[in-house]
Amino acid sequence: MKLNPEKEAIETVAKLMLISARTAPKAKGDDEIVTGIVSQEEKEAIAQEMELIGQKETHKFFKRDAQNVRDAEAVILIGLNFTKPAGVNCGACGYDCNTILKQKTFKVEYSGPICTIRAIDLGIAIGSLVSVAKELGVDNRVMYSIGATAKKLGLMDAQIILGIPLSIKGKNIFFDRKPV
Template sequence: MILNPESEVLETLAKSILLAARTAPKAKGVDDIVTALVEAEDIEVLASTMEKLADEKGEGFAFLKRDAGNLRNAGAAVLIGVKASGAAGLNCGACGFSTCKEMLAQQKVEEEFKGPNCMFKYADLGIAVGSAVARAKDLCIDNRVMYTVGAAARVSGLLDADVALGIPLSVTGKNVFFDRK
């Protein structure tokens, strides 16, 4: 008999969650989504980076430390990001510029994220993340989408993406992401 085997399959199920992100629809069929399964040793790299960001950003950013604790208590985590290869070419203005050419000519800002980017790339990221958390829900895996984990992945160099979000995963009797202070 194997007692409490559910935690042993979390990594395999996390790959299924990333599969949902990969196969999510993309604008104009262009896939600029980047995914990663966070390995155990990288959890601490991310959590430490989140704490460092909290200290650097100062008052109002204590939630980064709270999220670092959540990440450390997770059984696994996945990262989903977008590394934009261009623009959709629709000149829609949603990025804040009149044309795609004008947006692409701008100097990129490097903070936790890198931009500006085409709004459709951000929409693709949102759809991929939505597909991933829907899959996690279907598998009864507790999860929470965290900007903080994605920012730490980019700042620490663990994920080469312009914008990223992290999704810690947990299979415990009590959702570790529910009662947050």
């Protein structure tokens, strides 16, 4: 008898989640969403870097989140590779669609400016992605800390990246965590 055979399905679940993100509605049908499943080696590299970043007073939660990365069966990355504004001139980014790409790029943990409509596309894709995990009973949590670390490590070509660790355990490891 195999122990914990449900954990063998995690890669399939992750792939199904990525399909949902890919097929989520996007403004004007333009898809600037990038996705990936982190390898075990990348997962450990992310956790180690998160521990280093977590030494900063403002980023203590990165260290806590690093343990969630290690304890997760898989980690998904999803990001926005912004190359073209939506063309609606909404102004939410602080510019118009004709000038946003001409602005100086600011790089902190994320890069900008970016089109707000494209960022909304990312949010919709994330909602679609995590809904698959929920329907399949896989615990998950959308984490800024994982994405910012993946960006720092150059794991994905995107201005904004978020990480979603996946867990199949008797208790959800992403809640009831120690406050930082």
